Each structure stands twice: as structure tokens, then as C-alpha cells.
Amino acid sequence: MLIVARRFAAAVPSLLGIALVTFFLVRLIPGDAVDALLDAQTDPVVEAVLRRQLGLDQPIHEQLVTWFVSLARGDLGISFRSGHPVAGEILARLPATLELTIAALIVSLAVAVPAGVISATRRNTPVDLAARGVAMIGLSVPNFWLGILLILTFSVQLKVLPSGGYVPLVDDPGQNIRLLLMPAITLGAALAAVTMRMTRAALLDVLNLEYVRTARSKGLAERTVIYQHAMLNALIPVATIVGIQAARVLGGTVVIEELFSWPGVGSLVVQSIIQRDYALVQGSVLFLAVIFLAMNLVVDLMYPVLDPRLRKS
């Protein structure tokens, strides 16, 4: 617990930096929320009223102070567009995002780890080449393209899955899973390619180590050598990669979210930038920064679990 608290305390300066940079960066883009809201309409009276209502008529340093004061109270502010609290807007999108992230990681790990193991243990055989080839394709194929292919196959042709949409898990678990399948596979495929290559490389490294040779010379079955001895060590870099992937996916699955009408945090961020919803941009970027930090922390805490040598230190 102490380590968690210490890590978060250490992160406060970087979070402050991120908050400052976001605050100024979003204001550097020409056009503000009123420009985005009124679009082709111009009515100077309405513009002035809106700028006053949104606090955009205040000098920039006062806007900054106002925001930091509310941050200090734990308040992320009010979204310009919806008039709802920013925290609530993000939290409303969180279940869908978490669900998609977890499902995509499950898809990814279920494919990548076995494929990586097979590839490493049968190095340079046709099986290895095939697995690496598929992974290469997985890396190169754009996400949305795979998504469209899945939609065309399973929705348009076979008509077995809905093409997009979202129903909360608690409302209708069956429909939720049906809607989740294609986005999770699309996203998982891209992640799996990286994880598979990392698993393969890490396992190959470990398999060349002396303790593995010792295990083999003791006459242990190859299965035992790989799964009980080599894998645990090989998983450390894999866990790091998966942790980074999870953090990235939590905030950056815009293309998949848009394609499948999946209401996640990523599309909220993009939408808020287009709409110049400063409060929402600032709040969600800060939120994503905290998520990144938390994920890295989780990965760090996982190391001792995976590697006994790290438990003592």
C-alpha cells in the first residue's frame, strides 16, 4: 500500500505538468467552443452571451486559476457542450471502455501466448514461420479494415451478429456479448500480433539460459521445462507490453469505437477536441494520464508475483 501511495505522490508533478500542457495546448488550436457550437451561424450577441456563460471571456490566467482551484477540490469541471460534470461524462463511458479493453486483452492473450510458445519452441519450422507471418499481417492490417471485413462477413452476409451498438452488460448480457464480439476481436487481433512476437522473443531468450539447460538435464519433461520454468520468466516483458497496451487501449480505440458505435472514452476525447469542449478535453486527458500511471503501477506490482527473485527486494 505504501508503494502505491509513494508512486502516486511521485506522479503529482508529472500530472500537474500534463494538466498545464493540456490547458494551453487545447487553447492554442484556433477557434473555441463557441465557434464550434455556432458553426456557420454568426450572431455577435449570442456569441458574447455564450462566451460569458462558458467563462471564455475571462483572461487566460484566470481561466487557469479557476480550473486549478476546482481541480484541488477534486472537481474536473463542467462540460461546455452537455452542461454535465466532466467526471460524470467520463465515468459514464468507463464501463464500455473497460469491457472492450478486457475482452480485447483476453482475445489477444488467448491467441498470442500459445502462438508465441509454439513459435518459440518450434523455431524456424513451418509452424513458426506461419505464426510469424500471421502476426506480421495482424500488425500491418489497419484496424478498421479488419473491422469492416468482420461486419461484412458476420453481419451483412451471415447475419449472425449485429453490426454495431451498445447495450450495458447488466441490461442484457446476451446482447451485450453479441455486440462485444466483433470489436473485441478487431482490437484483440492488433494487440495479439505484438504480444505474440514479444512472447516468442522473450521465451527464446529464456530457453537459452543456463537454468533451463539445468532443468532439461535433470530429465524434466519439455512441457514442464517450458510452462513451469521458462514461461514465468518470459512473461515479465510480456506483462510489461500487455500493461502498456491496456493503458493505450483504454484511451485510444477511437476508430473501433466509431465503427461499432461503441460508446467509449476514446471517442469522447476526440469529440471534445473537435467541439473545443476545453473542460472535457482537460478532464479526460488528465484522467487518461492517471489511468496510464495506474496501469504501469499494476504492471510493476505484478513483477514480484511473476518472478520470485523480485519478491525479496
Place this chain on the structure above:
Amino acid sequence: MNLLRSRVAVRIQRLALVGVLLVTGCTTQPSGGPNAASSPGASSAASATPAANIRFRDPSPAPGQPRVGGTLRFLVRGEPATLDPHKANQFPDTVALTSVYESLLENFNDELRPALAASWSTSTDSKTYTFKLQDATFHTGHRLSSADVKFSYERMQDPKTASPMRQYLTGLKSILTPDPATVVMELSTPNAAFLTIVANWRAGIVDSAAANDPSTSFDKASYGTGPFAIKEWVRGTRFSVVKNATYWRSGRPYLDGVVFTFNNDDNARAAALRSGTVDFITNLDPVFLKGVKIDPSLKWYGGSSVQFSNVVLNVQRAPFNDVRVRQAVFYAVDRDEIMQLANDGVGEPMNASFLPLAKWSALQKPIYGRPDPAKAKDLLRQAGVSGGLSVSLYFNGSASFHVRAAQVLQQQLKAIGITVELMPVDPAVLRTQVGKLDFDLAQFGTAGTLDPDELVTQLYLPGGSQNWSKFDDAEVTALATKARAELNRSDREKLYQQIQTIIATRGPQLMTYNWADFEGATKRVQGFLWDQAFNHATLRDVWLSEA
């Protein structure tokens, strides 16, 4: 304008449309006109459309009586920004709100029809408008009265509401309520276009009692009189409405409700329709139109539009402050080529007026045709800029058709020695840049409305909301003022044609092409009536067949 940024289009069967719309759009609605909306497919615009590429309604209505019940799954391009009718501005807002709130009149394919006003009359000086209200009930259970109309209009006029309608209502001097069923509106100056403002979908009448309640949230509750009442809005996911059981048009709506979902992706919307995930999609990309046409389980609507593409020339600074340089551009451009390459060859090149040919008062005879580079170069020489020019062109870089149009224009102007620097930006940047008058050329999509007065006022008069380059021409202003007060329709038409000729020859704007929009549905959807301006109030007439 953002109303429909995706443009979807098929080559307009021009003559057919001209014929159809001249019949329907050219006649002023007499006081208390027929309630054309009372039966599905009764719109006159919809009744005779032989053109294969324009469809206002199903060519052959489904047999039998409309089936009552069922929920329509409706996929919209984008999510509403607000459910407050007086603050709404953008295309998804239209779709969501036209079923919930109703204005005094209704504008359907250029035809003014009664809505909450059962009848209306205009004083001879065109300054006093009297409306007799329907016997209608709000979703809240309150009965509609003239006080609600007064409240709604004053709310739109209040700068605090920040309503896009405010600018159109500055001439509305007073609203009188002699009795609960009568509203009298007095204007400070005559305005022949006032009824089209009253018919705007943003001018919805809201329940004054509920809206006065400080705990009111238009995003959560329903204060309208429309065929459907708001059930819930789950941001990012869906917006659902349910049948208004006490709707004043008897027998409507047929549906139990509509669930609106959102997707900006053209591919995803088409796939959702083809897979049967939804029953209806807006903004069907023309790329998918052929596929929809040959699929026996699907159908399509549309083929026309109230929107057009254009390029504003900054008349406030060199080089386009010189009318000869503007004219050089007008002569150098091939509008048909821009439309062909930017718009999949569908739409209508705008070679004369800023109105589509089918609109009342449009100039029918083209002013421009094939490009005339020799004449253009000659004009540049006269202006003393024959040595070559370099100008900036700002446009919305996130819409691919805008990008293509800008690229074609760049090539066309190169032929007369004008080098165009392309500046793709996002809409808010475009607005800011143009608002500062820091541009040479700026490309827009603009929504044309029912009465030419709105366009002329917005685009070409000093203070106009879309007069981006602050164009100020005494003759145009005088003609527009005269036209607004002119009650004789054919005299008015001549005045607008004079204005259009001036704009086309020395104006601040290069017209390029008129768009065309489409929507798609499954075969189960019956009774839908398509409106060029995406007014979906007619969902009240929609029903779902069994299979």
C-alpha cells in the same frame, strides 16, 4: 452549414424536379391550407416523381391498412448536441427534435403547411400575422395555449438562451395573446419571409409552465406536443422516444416508439442497414446507393438537397477586392467538373444563381458554362495582376468531398496563373480564420432555405450571419429591402433574380454545385415521406409491416 455535412447525391433529373417543385413550392400557402400531412404520402411534392433518381416516398405504397405498433430502429449520422429545440443547430438535432417539438407551421419540401397553427392570416401591410392554434396537448399534460407560443418566442429572442433563431426574430416587435387560441405577432418592418421563419424546426413551441420550472432539463424531459415524447437520452449510445398517446393528429403516430442510435462512419451505417441491425439510416453514401437499389430487402429515399457548395472570396483585401479578379475566377472555373470529381458526378452545377434551379426565383438561364480562360486572363491583365497570383484556400479538411473540390479548384485556377495554397482545417478553425477576415478563398457548404430572403440576408447584406467577407453593395441592399416588403410574388421573384445576377457577376462568392442527399431503409419501413431539409417530423406517418 453543418446541417448535413455528408453530402450524398445522385444526378438530379433536373426537369422532373423543376416541374415537381415549381408546382408545390411556388404557391403561397393560403390561410388555413389543407392539412396535407394527415395521410401518409399526401405531400404533393411526393405525389408525382417519375425521376428514377429522386424519391420522395415509396413508388408503390404497401397494401392494406397501416399496422400500429413496433419500434423503429433509426441510425443517425452523429449524436445530437442538445435536446433544447431553441438551442439546437446541427443535423442530428434536427432528426431527434422534429418528432418531439412542433412549430406553428411546418416546412415540408418547400411547402408551408399547418402544424400547431391550424390557420393563419397576414395583414395587407405584411406586418401583422395572426395564428389560430390547434387543440393540442403537451407531453406534460398541459393544454397548448397562446401563452406558450409567446413564452417560446420570447425565449428564442432572449440573448441568454443563445438561440440560433434569435437573429431571425429581431424584427418581431410584439406578441399578443387576445385569447388562449389566438396569437398575433407584430413586426417592426414588413417581412414577406416571416412565415418561413415561423415554420423553422428550431422555432418549436415548448410548454411554458414546465420550462419556467428551474429544475427543467430539456435533455431529460419532454416539453413538446409532437407525435413522440422523449423517453431517455443515454449519451454516446442512444436517444429513445415513445408514442404520444394524446397526439392531436388523430390516429398518429403508428409506431410505439423510435430508438435513435449514432454512427459517423458511412461504411458502418450502410452495413447496419444491410445487415438488418437497424431499420433506417440517414446520409446514405452514394457509393452504397447502387447496392441498396438492387437489394430487394432495402429501399432508398432522396436525391435532392437544400445545400450547396461555394467559395467565398475575400472582398476586403487584394486581390479579390478588385471585381475584375473575382470575375476572372468566375470565368475560369468549370463548375460541372468540380461536381463530377468532388461529388461522384451527382448534384447540379450552379452556373448562375445561388439557388438550385428547382427553387422558386432561381435564375434559369446560365451565366457561366464552359470555362473561358482567355477572358479570365484578360480580366486579370486589366486588373494589373497578370504576373501571377498566389492565394490561400481554407476549407473543412475532414470532409473528403470538400478536399476533392478544393483540389479541383486549385488545378482550374492554375490554368489562369493563380496559385492556390490549400489550407485544410477543422470547422472551428475555418470559422475563426474567416471571421478574422484572414483568408483569400474559403470553401463552404451552405443550406438554402425556403425563402430566398433568408439566404440573401445571411450571405450578402451587411451584418448577415454568413456574409463572411463583409460584402456591402448598395444596390443589393436596396433590392433586398424592396423584395422583403414586396407582397406580389412575381414582382418579388424578379427582384431576387436581379440580386442573383449582381451576385453572380460581381458578388463575393463563387457558386459551384448543389448537393443531393439520400437515406436508406429496410422494406419493413412504410409511409416515410422524404424531406430535402431532413425534417423527420413525418416519422409520425411511418409504420412497420410484419415482415
